[in-house]
Amino acid sequence: MPTVSSEELAAAAGVNSAKLRKDFSYLGSYGTRGVGYDVEYLVYQISRELGLTQDWPIVMVGIGNLGAALANYGGFASRGFRVAALIDADPAMTGKSVAGMAVQHADELEKIVDENGVSIGVIATPAGAAQQVCDRLVAAGVTSILNFAPTVLTVPDGVDVRKVDLSIELQILAFHEQRKAGDAADEGESPVEGGVGVGGPAAKVTEPAPGSSDRKGPDGDVPAVMPA
């Protein structure tokens, strides 16, 4: 498939084709009128804009179950991320092989960041260690941090933090489950009488399949992640 139309892409993504065209137009005019978008060229342009064509060395701190899972996660390499080092504070972990890499001790943190020009760090430590690790990463020169520990990190201006809470997604599902059950039993719970219900009147719970054009509803509005 050498080219693709906004209509086809929009159907696949479940959005309006005009929105898709307008969004693309912010990146530039990469389409051809009467034809559509050249797939290869479009993919390259979007990849470049998103930073996927760059090589991003990252360090991962805290090689427990989650850290190991992340280190083994295939999606990183294919999106331009290169794990420069796995770091753990536990001396018993030092030298162990995880995802084909030897775990290094936390003492090496500053040296690793400096020598590899790392600007992005991933924290997968227990909550208690996270702020301390964060401070050291920042002091060493890291300016973006992805935090999986259940703590809100404090960082100086100019440093980005994103916090991932793995339970929030479950909560969103549970919220919808509750509504499924409540709808069936004519929910005698809401204290709002004739007002606008949460999520609008008779909120649709079922997720639209990919390709459906109905992407309305409360689902996409709930971010899984918040800036710290």
Added chain:
Amino acid sequence: MPTVSSEELAAAAGVNSAKLRKDFSYLGSYGTRGVGYDVEYLVYQISRELGLTQDWPIVMVGIGNLGAALANYGGFASRGFRVAALIDADPAMTGKSVAGMAVQHADELEKIVDENGVSIGVIATPAGAAQQVCDRLVAAGVTSILNFAPTVLTVPDGVDVRKVDLSIELQILAFHEQRKAGDAADEGESPVEGGVGVGGPAAKVTEPAPGSSDRKGPDGDVPAVMPA
């Protein structure tokens, strides 16, 4: 602190106080004019609306590093989730203890779902097994699925799926890093001449601290998770 005002809460959350009051008003009138909101009562009402006061039995399928990390994750229990069972297809895993629970074999899946009245399933298997596991969960009566496997799942109408891609957050950080670097060098890359840049003119990269009222910017607009 027995009561709290919309102004205080809004400052803490980094949003406008009017928005906060309007949002709360959709749940009912739980505030007292001239005083504020009773903290305990408010927490209870919000918890109830979100479904946190219910007990949600869940099953987790695929007890590799990620599954184990999730099973050990403390945030679940505190939000009303109860891990009813850990399931893995590998016979070598059966009976092993993870997060204080014995792993059960996949053969038991239907029985477990049925006996525990499970309506939410978590899939942390390799990509290849995910659809098959999903089908079995759905057939057994599960109506909400949280998918950590890097596959788009197909489900019948009435079943909710949420897909979590752990690399998307990294990508968002990398995107901002790229802009930090680009801004310093007067970015000679954008093909848009005088148009509206992605994220608006001179997009602010620095994350606002909690408590800041400036929550504008492209950050919150990028969902980490998409409906499948």
Added chain:
DNA sequence: CAGTGTGAAATGCTTCACAGCT
């Protein structure tokens, strides 16, 4: 008097619809 709850205004985002290009 302090602070909620909420119409109405302001702002922002999405969709329409069509001129313009290939």
Added chain:
DNA sequence: AGCTGTGAAGCATTTCACACTG
């Protein structure tokens, strides 16, 4: 003829501002 790119209309969300209440 077909499909992009985009002003303008339509719709939704956010904020203002103030009547009302404990």
